[in-house]
Amino acid sequence: MSMFKVWLSSVQSVAEQCVQSVAKQFQRVWLAVFKVWLCCVQSVAMLCSNVAGQCSSVAKQCSSVAKQCSSVAKQCSSVAKQCSSVAKQCSSVAKQCSSVAKQCSVVQVWLSSVQCSSVAKQCSVFNVQVQVWLSSVQVQVWLSSVQVCSSVAKQCSVFKLFSVQVWLSSVQCSSVAKQCSSVAKQCSVFKCGSDQHKLASVPVYFSEHVEEVKHQYLETFDPRHYHRTFYSYLDEEVKFFLRRYHEIFTNDPLLSARCRSRRRVLEFGCGPVPVYAASAAFFSESITMAEIIPANRSEIESWMDCRPEALDWSPFFSYLASLGDGRKEEEITERLREVFQVVIPCDGTLEEPLAPIRQRYDVIMTTLCLEFATTTKDDYRTMLGRVVNLLRPGGVLLMAGALGNTSYSVGSTRYPSVSLQKEDLEEAVAAVGLRVASMATLERLTSSKEKPADHRGVFFVAAEKQGEPGV
Ligand SMILES: C[S@@+](CC[C@H](N)C(=O)[O-])C[C@H]1O[C@@H](n2cnc3c(N)ncnc32)[C@H](O)[C@@H]1O
Incomplete structure (x- = not known):
């Protein structure tokens, strides 16, 4: 019994020792784990603080970029405004150009009409000259035919006066008279024809009154x-x-x-x-x-x-x-x-x-x-x-x-x-x-x-x- 008691107490002390040593070891392990965890936490904290630092610097950069963007946007909008005003000026210049072009075309038409009218005037002068020439030619023809008639008539009368053969002279005179009358008729037809031609014709050129x-x-x-x-x-x-x-x-x-x-x-x-x-x-x-x-x-x-x-x-x-x-x-x-x-x-x-x-x-x-x-x-x-x-x-x-x-x-x-x-x-x-x-x-x-x-x-x-x- 006492042996058992001794054994038990020794067992108990051994067990206590074991427990104590296990507890110590556990304590040590736990302490080591705690240290490691602490270390980790510390390093994570440091990391976080680093990241936070970086984030704040990135945020700062972002805000400065944002500021730059907004100033660029402002510049863009002012450039856009300038562009639109330039576009307006361009369109007004284009309108002015088109109106100038129209005026130019009117001036061109006017110029060509002025040139034409001066050419027409020259032509009309020429026409008058031609007409004067023509009429003088016609008058000459007419005059010469009248002269022929009158000279034939004179010859007739001379012939009539001095002819011994009255019957011959009268026959010849009558034939000459016929010829004279036919020539006279032709003259009058010619004159009438030229008058008719004048009536039905359309003059090519104007008088100077139209210009006035x-x-x-x-x-x-x-x-x-x-x-x-x-x-x-x-x-x-x-x-x-x-x-x-x-x-x-x-x-x-x-x-x-x-x-x-x-x-x-x-x-x-x-x-x-x-x-x-x-x-x-x-x-x-x-x-x-x-x-x-x-x-x-x-x-x-x-x-x-x-x-x-x-x-x-x-x-x-x-x-x-x-x-x-x-x-x-x-x-x-x-x-x-x-x-x-x-x-x-x-x-x-x-x-x-x-x-x-x-x-x-x-x-x-x-x-x-x-x-x-x-x-x-x-x-x-x-x-x-x-x-x-x-x-x-x-x-x-x-x-x-x-x-x-x-x-x-x-x-x-x-x-x-x-x-x-x-x-x-x-x-x-x-x-x-x-x-x-x-x-x-x-x-x-x-x-x-x-x-x-x-x-x-x-x-x-x-x-x-x-x-x-x-x-
Ligand atoms: C009495 S106004 C008649 C206008 C219109 N037709 C009316 O019925 O009332 C005469 C017209 O002849 C035109 N005229 C005058 N000279 C001309 C010319 N050389 N060539 C073309 N038109 C002419 C005038 O511009 C004007 O319009």
Whole structure:
């Protein structure tokens, strides 16, 4: 028992020792582990603090980069603004260039017209010389034939006086007399023929008056004053023109049978007036207006562009609408603006009145123009011929104008004109190679107070240019 007790206590002490040593070792291991963990934690902490330091420096860099970006963005936006202002300046410069280009083209046209007019003047001088020469040759021929006659007659009389054989002399005299009379007849036929030739001919060149008239128009014509004087209300004569234009474009077989591709319309010498062209608005898909005075062309453009300052033509369009097939005034004006091509310069004194444009048209309208651009019948015929040259063969001229007019006034300015009778018109139209399809006249229905002009009436003629079939 005591042995067991001793063993037990020794076992106990051994166990205690073991426990103690295990505990010590465990303590040591745990301490070592703790140290290692502490070390790790410390090194992680250091790492974290390092990273934190780096992060803060990166953050600092980011913020400085952000600042730089924002300043670059500001610079970009200011550059963009500068670019847009430069672009605006460029576009305004481009506009100025285009307007200068337009002016240049107008100047070119003007220059070419000035050159043409000087060439025309030289030609006209040459023509006068040629005509003088020709007439002197004709007179010489005529004189020499008269001289021959008279010398033959003298010889006859001498022969008659001194002939012994009366019967012979009388026979011979009678035969000579016959010859004389036949020569005389031939002379008179020749004279008559040359007069007729003069009547039917179209002079190639103008007198100097056309240039004077043209310059008077270019220097003094005021479209607004003209509108106030002649178009402030709708008178019976303008109604007559509008009715005839309307009828011919809508019902007359002369035009209504034409195919669409042969419906190019030109209005020559339109002035500031868009209303006559409106009668062709549903007939054609292409209407060109031509006018010599820049201010008149601007008024047409103003009206076509619906500008607020444009002249008021509404009473005339409304009358046109009242003639038609239920179309309203607005439909007519809208359609006219749709088919309207352009308003170009023209000059009836030029050989090519639309130079440099050389287009030929199917229909030409002209109202109160040619008799007001000329002062003699010869000049009227020449200008008519030049306008008719702008028609293709088989094309149609529609011409409205004044009869027996010598002048009209706008304010204190008087414009001359050639006084035409119906016969002059028929002769001129035939002389330039037109076949009259219809002609109508109207006695004057306005007082000279209403219209400061001295016309006795007005006319409207529709005529076809001889040549190919018209349709
Ligand atoms: C009495 S106004 C007629 C205007 C318009 N057609 C009308 O019906 O009221 C005469 C027109 O003839 C034009 N004119 C004058 N001389 C011209 C010429 N040499 N060539 C072309 N037109 C001319 C004028 O510019 C003006 O427009």
